[in-house]
Amino acid sequence: MYQKQYQSSRRSRQRALRKRRRNIILAAAAILVVAVGGIVLAVHTLTPKTSDPTNVVPQTGDSDISQVSSITDSSPASADPDPLSVNTSFSQWNQSCNWDMILVNASNPLPDSWEESRIIYPESLSPCGLDERIVDTVQKMVNDAYADGVSIWLSSGYRSKEKQSELFEREIQEHVREGMSREKAEEEARKLVMPAGYSEHQTGLVIDINGVEEDFYQTQAYQWMCEHASDYGFIERYPEGKDSITGINYEPWHYRYVGVENAKAIEESGLCLEEYIYQQMNQK
Numbered sequence: 251m252y253q254k255q256y257q258s259s260r261r262s263r264q265r266a267l268r269k270r271r272r273n274i275i276l277a278a279a280a281i282l283v284v285a286v287g288g289i290v291l292a293v294h295t296l297t298p299k300t301s302d303p304t305n306v307v308p309q310t311g312d313s314d315i316s317q318v319s320s321i322t323d324s325s326p327a328s329a330d331p332d333p334l335s336v337n338t339s340f341s342q343w344n345q346s347c348n349w350d351m352i353l354v355n356a357s358n359p360l361p362d363s364w365e366e367s368r369i370i371y372p373e374s375l376s377p378c379g380l381d382e383r384i385v386d387t388v389q390k391m392v393n394d395a396y397a398d399g400v401s402i403w404l405s406s407g408y409r410s411k412e413k414q415s416e417l418f419e420r421e422i423q424e425h426v427r428e429g430m431s432r433e434k435a436e437e438e439a440r441k442l443v444m445p446a447g448y449s450e451h452q453t454g455l456v457i458d459i460n461g462v463e464e465d466f467y468q469t470q471a472y473q474w475m476c477e478h479a480s481d482y483g484f485i486e487r488y489p490e491g492k493d494s495i496t497g498i499n500y501e502p503w504h505y506r507y508v509g510v511e512n513a514k515a516i517e518e519s520g521l522c523l524e525e526y527i528y529q530q531m532n533q534k
Contacts, residue, residue, distance in 0.1 A: 334528045336497040343531055349383070350483070350509045352453060353527055356440060356497040359447045369408045369454045378407030381454035384483075384507045388457065391482040400474040405503075406458035409451035418445045441499050450487065455507040457484075467502040479505060480513035485523065492522040 340353045344361050347353075354360050369379045374389060388404070395402040409417070421443045425435035443449070450456045460471050479485065487506040488498045506523065508516065516526045 334495060334525060336495060338524065338528065340524075340527060340531075343527055347527075348509070350455065350507060351512060351527065352455075353523060354448060354450045354453060355524065356444065356448055360449075360452050364453065366408075366410075366452070366454070375404055375407075378404040378457065379454060380407050380457070381507075384455060387482050387507070391478070391484070394478070395471070395474055398474065400470055402459055402471050402474070404457050404459060405461045406451065407456065408454040409449065411446045411452065414444070414446040414449050414452060418443050440497065441493070444498075450506060456487065457505050458501075458503050459505065460503060462501075462503055472502055475505065480510065480517045483507050483510045483513045485513050485516050487523060489522055492525075495524050496522055 336355070337357050340358045344352055344358065352361070352364070368382050370382045370385065371377070371379045372385050372389070375385070375392070380388060392402050392404075418439060421439040422432070422435045425438045426432060430438065446452070459475070460466060460469065463469075466472050475484075475486070484505040484507055486502065487504050488496050488501040490500040490502075493499050508523070512526070516523065519526060519529075521529065
């Protein structure tokens with residue numbers, strides 16, 4: 251029995267000894283971890299910090315800084331579209347646009363593919379020729395104006411190449427008689443009449459109404475057109491203050507068919523046709 255008690259006591263002492271050793275080892279390990287951590291922290295704290303090499307500016311004087319600036323400033327900027335002017339080309343637009351959005355002006359001639367065979371001369375709108383696709387619309391506009399007590403009649407519509415050449419030459423000669431050179435006379439003539447191939451009248455999509463009168467903007471007919479033209483797909487083609495873009499002086503009697511949706515958008519925006527198309531081109 252004593253032997254059993256001794257063995258039990260011995261085993262207890264051995265377990266206690268092993269436990270004490272284990273605790274000593276764990277404590278030593280903990281101290282070591284703390285010591286190592288302290289060393290690492292100290293090294294990190296005392297080590298000089300370096301800047302991102304991509305942000306280092308060489309400290310070698312103003313000349314080097316200037317060189318760095320000049321390299322940065324010389325980086326190519328994003329290309330903006332060319333500013334809109336009377337010389338802006340819309341040739342690519344004319345190749346793909348809908349028929350009612352064709353653009354003809356001093357720098358953009360009527361495309362060779364344009365079908366002047368569509369021109370007809372309706373008796374009710376005589377003597378003006380129009381593109382057959384807008385005849386019913388024009389007739390309805392005239393009738394609706396009449397129902398409102400306003401008289402609208404067409405003084406000009408489609409013009410052939412020959413007729414346009416005749417009008418352009420007539421305008422030139424008037425300026426020549428005033429003492430201008432031929433070159434200057436042509437320049438002035440273009441502000442009122444385009445040479446053949448560059449006039450919207452050759453499209454059959456244009457109407458001049460109630461005669462070419464400078465005071466037309468003061469008439470009841472003009473006020474009616476301002477309120478209702480877009481309802482029928484027409485815009486005032488050469489509005490006041492846009493001649494530097496259209497190339498044509500203010501013509502309150504000259505209206506161009508562009509379709510109702512486009513006419514409404516142009517009216518709301520306050521843009522002329524060139525500006526509106528230019529905007530559409532640069533949104534694509």
